[in-house]
Amino acid sequence: MKSLIEIISKCEELAFDLNFTRAKEWKSQDNTRVLVGYMPIYFPREIVHAANGLPVGILGGGDRKQIIKGDAYYQSYICHMPRGIIELALDNHLEGIDGFVFPSICDVIRNLSGMFRFLKKGKFVKYLDFPQNFQAHIGGEFYISEMNHVLHEIKAINNVEVTAEKLNHSISLFNKNRKLIEEIYNIRQDAPWRLTAADVYHIVRAGYVIPVEEHNEILEQILVHIRQNIGEPVDKIKVLVMGAFCEQPPVGLIKTIEMAGCYIVEDDFLLGARWTQGDIDSSSKQPLNSLSNAYLNKSTFSSSVYDVHNPKEGRLIKLMKERKADGIIFAAPSFCDPALLDHPILQKACNDNNIRYISFLFSENTGQFKVIKEQVGTFSDSIKLWD
Numbered sequence: 001m002k003s004l005i006e007i008i009s010k011c012e013e014l015a016f017d018l019n020f021t022r023a024k025e026w027k028s029q030d031n032t033r034v035l036v037g038y039m040p041i042y043f044p045r046e047i048v049h050a051a052n053g054l055p056v057g058i059l060g061g062g063d064r065k066q067i068i069k070g071d072a073y074y075q076s077y078i079c080h081m082p083r084g085i086i087e088l089a090l091d092n093h094l095e096g097i098d099g100f101v102f103p104s105i106c107d108v109i110r111n112l113s114g115m116f117r118f119l120k121k122g123k124f125v126k127y128l129d130f131p132q133n134f135q136a137h138i139g140g141e142f143y144i145s146e147m148n149h150v151l152h153e154i155k156a157i158n159n160v161e162v163t164a165e166k167l168n169h170s171i172s173l174f175n176k177n178r179k180l181i182e183e184i185y186n187i188r189q190d191a192p193w194r195l196t197a198a199d200v201y202h203i204v205r206a207g208y209v210i211p212v213e214e215h216n217e218i219l220e221q222i223l224v225h226i227r228q229n230i231g232e233p234v235d236k237i238k239v240l241v242m243g244a245f246c247e248q249p250p251v252g253l254i255k256t257i258e259m260a261g262c263y264i265v266e267d268d269f270l271l272g273a274r275w276t277q278g279d280i281d282s283s284s285k286q287p288l289n290s291l292s293n294a295y296l297n298k299s300t301f302s303s304s305v306y307d308v309h310n311p312k313e314g315r316l317i318k319l320m321k322e323r324k325a326d327g328i329i330f331a332a333p334s335f336c337d338p339a340l341l342d343h344p345i346l347q348k349a350c351n352d353n354n355i356r357y358i359s360f361l362f363s364e365n366t367g368q369f370k371v372i373k374e375q376v377g378t379f380s381d382s383i384k385l386w387d
């Protein structure tokens with residue numbers, strides 16, 4: 001078996017391969033295979049898998065892609081991620097990806113889908129609306145029709161028939177994927193020194209660009225290593241990092257938080273991979289109903305979900321207690337309306353519950369972390385010394 005360092009280094013390479021080499025290689029082995037690119041946050045990857053496709057997560061260029069043309073497409077006062085994605089598209093990094101799905105989250109993503117249409121990228125561009133009505137016969141039915149739309153687009157490309165059996169198989173593979181990722185988080189909750197938060201980030205992000213079967217194998221190998229008592233604990237506080245669910249923080253930022261005296265035991269960086277809480281029924285004769293019910297009843301909390309009956313502030317406090325964390329770091333992308341509009345609600349809940357928090361903004365290409373390191377270091381020290 002490979003060493004932990006070897007596996008993590010492979011994951012890092014996969015996670016930041018902006019040419020999506022492994023995905024394109026996978027597609028080249030069979031002419032009915034398709035690649036479907038999807039943007040954050042959540043997309044039901046199971047339907048693409050069942051249609052002989054590989055869902056490819058597109059998360060921007062991060063700090064590895066210089067923006068030259070992307071700025072011409074967007075005004076300055078919006079987040080950075082769409083510029084990175086446009087830059088990738090214009091520089092042909094996304095060639096070979098057959099279709100693009102833009103899950104509804106904000107106007108920026110909606111406009112980005114329009115840009116892709118305008119640029120004639122891929123064989124289809126789908127803006128995927130999620131229901132904001134959580135009754136199965138209304139929102140659930142609507143969501144099924146949205147998923148059917150994507151399946152229809154894929155079938156027009158590869159003519160592969162999607163059966164209930166195939167969908168159930170795909171659902172079970174992604175159930176397993178989430179369970180393995182959750183085990184990694186659970187181990188880190190008690191022993192975060194066994195794997196850094198940046199390592200976890202690379203491991204989970206690799207799963208965005210490779211077949212789920214391969215990712216499950218990687219996760220199983222990682223778990224063999226970290227179930228053992230490896231590494232040495234360091235005197236750090238445990239924190240949740242919230243707000244980075246769409247545009248991704250640079251890995252340097254994640255490392256900075258941990259180097260400044262915190263163990264990140266929970267985050268929403270790659271939330272789509274952990275969106276559904278628990279298993280989805282993989283034995284139904286109507287698997288799209290199972291996916292729809294899971295979305296309506298088992299979604300995590302997020303700024304993109306209307307949650308009047310189960311408010312996110314209550315769920316955040318609950319999560320904080322479950323993870324036995326000492327505080328929360330609100331880290332949102334600059335100009336991210338969904339994240340920033342939620343901050344006052346979430347921070348009021350922290351105040352009401354006597355939970356310590358700090359807050360700052362970032363961009364995917366932020367390169368200077370000194371100020372953040374000092375802020376996080378002070379936060380950590382204040383909890384360690386005076387709590």
Ligand code: SF4
Pocket residue numbers: 079080081082105106107108109246247333335336337338339
């Ligand atoms: S980072 Fe925020 S504002 Fe930008 S596309 Fe994502 S959700 Fe929208």
